[in-house]
Amino acid sequence: MLSPEIIQQIKKVQFKAGHLVTTALAGNYLSAFKGRGMEFDEVREYVPGDDVRLIDWNVTARMSQPYVKVLREERELTLMLMVDVSPSQAYGSSGRRKQEVAAELAAVLAYLAIRNNDKVGLIVFSDHVEQYIPPKKGRGHVWNIIRAVLTHKGAGRRTDISGALESLLQHAGRRSMCFLISDFWASDFDKQLRLAARRHDLVAVRVSDPREHELPDVGMVALQDSETGDFVEVDTSDSRVRSAYHKAAVVREKELLGQLRKAGVGTFAIDTVASVTEPLVRYLRERERRRYR
Amino acid sequence: MRLADPWLLAAALILIPLWLIYQHRRLALRFPSLGVIRGVPPSRWARLRHVPFALRCLAVAALAIALARPQSGNSNTQRTAEGLDIVIILDTSGSMNNRDFTWGRERPTRLEVVKKVITAFINERPDDRIGMVVFGTEAFTQAPLTLDHEVLGRFIDHIQIGMAGEATAIGDGLATAVNRLKSVEAKSKVAILLTDGGNNSGRVDPLAAAQAAASIGVKTYTIGVGSPPQPGNAGQGFDIDEKSLEEIAKTTGGKYFRATNTETLIKVYDTIDKLEKTKVKIDSFANYEDLFTSLVAIALVCLIIELLLGLSRLRRLPS
Numbered sequence: 001m002l003s004p005e006i007i008q009q010i011k012k013v014q015f016k017a018g019h020l021v022t023t024a025l026a027g028n029y030l031s032a033f034k035g036r037g038m039e040f041d042e043v044r045e046y047v048p049g050d051d052v053r054l055i056d057w058n059v060t061a062r063m064s065q066p067y068v069k070v071l072r073e074e075r076e077l078t079l080m081l082m083v084d085v086s087p088s089q090a091y092g093s094s095g096r097r098k099q100e101v102a103a104e105l106a107a108v109l110a111y112l113a114i115r116n117n118d119k120v121g122l123i124v125f126s127d128h129v130e131q132y133i134p135p136k137k138g139r140g141h142v143w144n145i146i147r148a149v150l151t152h153k154g155a156g157r158r159t160d161i162s163g164a165l166e167s168l169l170q171h172a173g174r175r176s177m178c179f180l181i182s183d184f185w186a187s188d189f190d191k192q193l194r195l196a197a198r199r200h201d202l203v204a205v206r207v208s209d210p211r212e213h214e215l216p217d218v219g220m221v222a223l224q225d226s227e228t229g230d231f232v233e234v235d236t237s238d239s240r241v242r243s244a245y246h247k248a249a250v251v252r253e254k255e256l257l258g259q260l261r262k263a264g265v266g267t268f269a270i271d272t273v274a275s276v277t278e279p280l281v282r283y284l285r286e287r288e289r290r291r292y293r
Numbered sequence: 294m295r296l297a298d299p300w301l302l303a304a305a306l307i308l309i310p311l312w313l314i315y316q317h318r319r320l321a322l323r324f325p326s327l328g329v330i331r332g333v334p335p336s337r338w339a340r341l342r343h344v345p346f347a348l349r350c351l352a353v354a355a356l357a358i359a360l361a362r363p364q365s366g367n368s369n370t371q372r373t374a375e376g377l378d379i380v381i382i383l384d385t386s387g388s389m390n391n392r393d394f395t396w397g398r399e400r401p402t403r404l405e406v407v408k409k410v411i412t413a414f415i416n417e418r419p420d421d422r423i424g425m426v427v428f429g430t431e432a433f434t435q436a437p438l439t440l441d442h443e444v445l446g447r448f449i450d451h452i453q454i455g456m457a458g459e460a461t462a463i464g465d466g467l468a469t470a471v472n473r474l475k476s477v478e479a480k481s482k483v484a485i486l487l488t489d490g491g492n493n494s495g496r497v498d499p500l501a502a503a504q505a506a507a508s509i510g511v512k513t514y515t516i517g518v519g520s521p522p523q524p525g526n527a528g529q530g531f532d533i534d535e536k537s538l539e540e541i542a543k544t545t546g547g548k549y550f551r552a553t554n555t556e557t558l559i560k561v562y563d564t565i566d567k568l569e570k571t572k573v574k575i576d577s578f579a580n581y582e583d584l585f586t587s588l589v590a591i592a593l594v595c596l597i598i599e600l601l602l603g604l605s606r607l608r609r610l611p612s
Binding site: 087088089090091098183185209211212218219220221222223224225226227228230231232233234235237238240241244245248249252 | 320322328329330335336338339342607608609
């Protein structure tokens with residue numbers, strides 16, 4: 001079963017996430033994703049204590065007994081978390097690996113959803129969907145999700161975002177809110193991205209490590225691509241190489257952003273050194289602002 | 294230049310596994326994706342990244358060659374020959390003018406044929422002192438004993454029929470040769486007497502001359518030249534006194550040969566050539582100098598440069 005350290009880690013993440021949700025994310029930020037508001041569900045007999053304003057007079061007149069409208073909040077939201085556990089996510093230059101950061105964000109989001117009494121589901125993917133937890137409510141379910149996301153050992157060798165999005169389209173019938181947490185080192189997922197963005201409220205979370213933008217000056221370095229297995233030797237002592245690398249990384253980031261925007265996908269970035277929640281809070285606030293404008 | 298232990302060059306085979314290991318070294322830091330790095334042009338130093346390995350290969354190769362012990366030096370061969378003293382006694386009487394011998398398609402005189410055969414014989418024996426005596430009515434020394442066979446060849450060319458008279462003074466010829474050989478100190482002295490007739494002139498009896506030759510240790514080979522009598526030209530120039538020639542040979546410990554045509558004449562000289570072997574001592578000694586020090590120095594310098602490069606600018610992570 002789970003080793004004590006892992007349980008410890010899960011508990012820590014759980015506590016941290018719960019704490020963040022009650023402090024930093026105290027506002028009902030997920031309401032930014034809410035639908036139209038109240039929705040009629042059914043009518044039932046009045047029982048003392050019911051709000052008299054909810055009495056449905058038409059039904060009461062027909063039945064000659066007081067009936068009240070039961071309204072259901074349409075905001076029964078489904079949150080789908082898609083976490084990339086491909087080999088490229090196993091990288092981390094400063095203690096935390098990208099996958100851990102992704103797991104932390106997933107845990108925070110799951111807590112947020114549970115607090116709002118929403119359903120949470122999970123898709124863990126690499127070059128295939130490695131694990132699928134259908135959306136459910138409840139605290140115990142959050143535990144399941146956090147454990148799954150933290151303890152998952154990736155088996156795939158590549159990243160297949162389009163496949164993961166396809167399975168999202170298959171599994172989630174109702175419109176749901178979906179966070180796709182990945183480093184997006186994949187190709188040919190544009191079509192599925194557009195499709196998923198049309199059906200769901202899709203947010204792309206870009207996970208990166210500082211090393212993916214800047215190279216430190218450490219001489220000649222042999223690097224192996226964690227997914228393709230290719231080798232390359234880089235002279236990091238050459239300032240031109242470093243600046244060219246930075247430029248190339250910026251270009252790549254821009255291209256990705258453009259692609260996501262075009263597909264109508266919201267996006268924000270997290271990395272392995274800074275706080276996970278800050279970018280999340282910033283993103284949610286901005287989104288709320290835009291909604292009320 | 295040579296290698297004392299060439300098989301140790303096999304040590305260079307270490308390069309093969311070294312190369313394979315270098316080719317297949319997979320020690321590298323795992324990186325999320327090389328997608329971005331791909332587009333970065335390599336630096337000038339990155340182009341030199343194989344230099345340390347090349348230097349190491351060079352060092353290994355140099356050491357392998359050093360192991361095989363390259364040496365420079367010269368092997369000296371010294372040839373000390375203990376030559377014989379040979380006097381060729383040639384009959385230049387008128388009968389040598391007969392054309393009963395062939396040389397290829399031509400039919401030169403006997404003398405011409407004999408001269409050619411003798412020249413060939415001389416060329417076979419570079420270590421012997423050879424002299425030349427001709428006789429006819431009288432006898433004289435055409436060439437003294439000499440090692441200069443080139444000059445000797447010229448002397449032979451000058452021999453003509455009748456240069457010593459028309460008769461045949463075998464005894465005088467042999468006596469002149471003995472006189473030539475008398476005072477020399479060679480271990481073995483040889484006279485080769487060639488004639489085509491019987492002794493019919495001169496003051497010295499051939500057998501007496503043979504006695505004299507024997508007394509100072511001159512071995513005398515006698516050769517009778519002339520084709521056997523044929524119907525039509527019976528007796529033409531064929532009056533060899535075989536008996537006395539045989540006698541001369543016997544007395545001096547030599548041998549008598551009959552040469553009836555060019556082939557047998559050549560064979561006769563071949564036989565004499567084989568019988569009278571020259572003792573040749575060949576001393577060869579080698580003086581070699583080992584050259585491995587410079588190779589080891591090259592290897593050392595290569596390794597040091599490799600080490601310095603590998604520790605400084607071309608240091609590779611992970612090492």
